[in-house]
Amino acid sequence: MAEMSESRIIRFLIVALCGVLAGFLPSFGMQLECGSVFANPGDTVAVTLYLTGSENVGGFQFLTPETGADFQVVDVRINDQTLRADVWRIATGCLVNGTIKVIGYDEHLAGLGGGSYKLLDLLVAVDADVMPGVYPIALGGVVICDPFGEIVHTETAYGYLMIRECDVQFSVQNDTLNLADQTQRVSILMYTWSPVAGFQFDILDSADIFKVFSCQNPFGEHWDISCVEMENGAARVLALATDGVPLPDSAEYALDMEIEINPEVQPGPYPVSIENLVVSDENAGSMCGEAQGGVVFIDSTFVFTQERPILEPTEYRLYSNYPNPFNAQTTIRFDLPKTAEVTLTVCNLLGQEVIRLADDRYPAGEYRLRWEGQNRFGQPVESGIYFVILQAGDNFQMRKMILLK
Template sequence: MKKQNLLRAKHILLCVNCMLFFIICNLFSYELFAQENIHTTGFYNIYENNKVVTVTNPEVNNGGRHSLFLPQSNFTDNLASYTRWYYQDPSSMGNNIAVSGNSLYSFLGWDLNNKRAAIYDNNSSTPLWVFPTSTSTSTTYAATSDTAGSNAIGAYTNIYLFDKSSNVPFFNFDLTVLPDTGRAGPLDVTSDGNYLIASASRSDTSTFMCFQKNSTTSLWKYRLPKTAYGVKISGNDSLVIVSTYNYFAVINIYTGTARHEGYIQYGTQARYGISGNGNVIATCDLRGYLNVYTWNGSTYNLNWTFQEVPGTYYNWMTSVDISEDSEYIAAGSMVFLTSSSYDGRIRYFKVSSGNTPLWVYSGCEDNVCCVSFSKNGRILSATTWGDLNHLKPDLYIFKTKPDVSTPPSIYTVTTGGSFYSCGTSNDGTTVVACGKAVHARVFGSGGLLYNISVDTSEGPSVVIDPGVEPTGYRLFQNYPNPFNSMTNVKWQMLNAEQVKIIVYDVMGREVDVLVDERLSAGSYSVNFNAGNLTSGVYFYRLTAGNFSETRKMTLLK
């Protein structure tokens, strides 16, 4: 009898444990990005009550460990870039965004709640149109052509193409016609909008497909093991690099022939980089490696490798891009300082100089999830999750040329959330970014969308006023004053001097440097663009040799 009671008790305990297991499974919904097992190294999402939190699962380093702390880089917004507009969605989250090459349009998918695709211009945060996507969609992938004539989205089991003028798709491929359906994964379109490379993502094997925009019959299909994470077309539209968790291939767009296939031992969840002509490619992985390959006419040879050195855990190289001219590479990383503290770093390499970066920007506080070059290579944008206290920026914009040893800053954006994706127009004058309204590591909902006007000039231009003879050293009142965004500052000096004109806010903090150069005797003027500043009182100070004068200006928007 005692033995029977003991067996009965064990049976009851087993049933209770099973019930608890199913209850816990129903409380939380897990999604590792693109269906990887949640114990695999990488990112995964936990969903609860229409909210989401992102969790990072690092690999313990059992080998040699290094000090991971770098001094934080300084960043000064010193050019006339500004936020054109921004939008905060009350419940949705922005995962993927693309900007048209001509800098005029941005296209993205909103996920989590009120799932949809939307296109915007530079004038307003009101979309030109909206297209509802399936409520079963977890991630909406987006891409656009140079003129936004072909806007692609992948959502649940559909791949669509739209013109910028209409939310009625002119192309709709249903993945359920495939024998192994999968879910719509990463995609890209050629710059002219005539070709689309899309993916059907599955945990075992993913399928990449090429379409002409006017036909849903694929030109070719290419399969790689594991879940799809990246599709990136070369700038000349001839090649595409596609990637899954452990594999990648470089494929001729017009023939479907693979010129190279490779294996990534340590896994990745990033889109890889490819240069304009496809002669340079770059891969990154979840042990912090950046691998750069060059084409020798018949195959890709490994050129050099860089590793974000590990500490207690292996660090991750999480994003990469290559300039159109094949000369430069930008890479973003996530560093595990401890089990619960992080850093993000942006590195800028010259391909011909090997694995020593030209400069490093450290202190981004968390995952640098996206880096993006302008097609002319002059502007680099990068998005990060930022710090939990929201004291550091989540979007950084750099001027990349000429080559310098310190990060050449232009503009930053600090939010109360985390950015996940960014895009940079061909000429670099427009940068767009989207993300989550609360930090990636915090349960929450709501989304962010920013549109930035980037000043790609070398700085404010100093203009000589001919025919105006200086009578001494003098700083004139700016005109107009008060002003809305743009005003002109004039001064004169009797001798050649090193000249500085610096703008300060009412707290005495430097907000802009208008002039910092040696000038001959004469009368001068410079325009000040305050588009990125809030309304209020500001002060500007002229220093020329031993002379100094300060005046007040009022910005009214």
């Protein structure tokens, strides 16, 4: 990369350092936005950085995250269409802690006008043994100046690296069933990360508390779904696309199991698990599936107006919003096993924060918050894909939402 003139780079760094030391955080101007991206363990992916806002920008600097056990930034690729080599001077350097320092300055003092610009891509190498989850990407030391060296922004930029390990997830929903009505339902949520053309699994309760005799078909007329009883008492669910067209990715379905409760069962909590999961694509190829069990509480209370027992959450969990896709509003549910500082944020595809639905200390329990498809200014947002991100202490989880108008 071409070298900056010594006087200009020194001026930029001095102004930037003074702004950071002064804690100058204006509420206007341009800001650096770090995108969010899906990845699998062992992948190397590109995370895009954007410059957005209304001010004229003549220079910037930032630090990539420190090298960690989960992922590391291995390279920085400049977008030559935005930061033209005959106008901008870019310098990068690797520091002792593994971070990469990036400095850019417009030698002609013209700057980038207000708008949205793709600056560069961070190449992120994901560790092969990383656990699935949501990992924040924090860019520190952010300084953005106008063409005359005045600071217009110094706020840390955040994006998210979303690690997935499977193509489809099945999750038994915790519920309370009452002996007063022996014919009831147990629900299993299905979420696809990749197109799915067929699957089968066994649903098994821990103590023969119920018998599954049917499974409703949420996929439509082009799918066959059946349920058969196995010798061990489990119920095997088989589903197949009859016309070869798979379920799309990023879709959610509820599989409602019609069950008959054993009248001799004792009240209390009973684990329900999903076993022997097999998933296939449209070419009959094997896919990776993940199954999460749940707990069914059998209640002997015969008066339905009385309060039912509440199962305390045992883990941090962010559920898929319902409905999804949605039009006017959607409900977001999450569980906390203990008291925690909680933020619940809705972001767009660029990783930009749209609205913060929660930012407070919450005690342990189950929570449901509603989003009405508006940004933090109360303005309706456009149709498209959004992400809801739960941060509870050190725990990060994310779900994809689809807004249709």
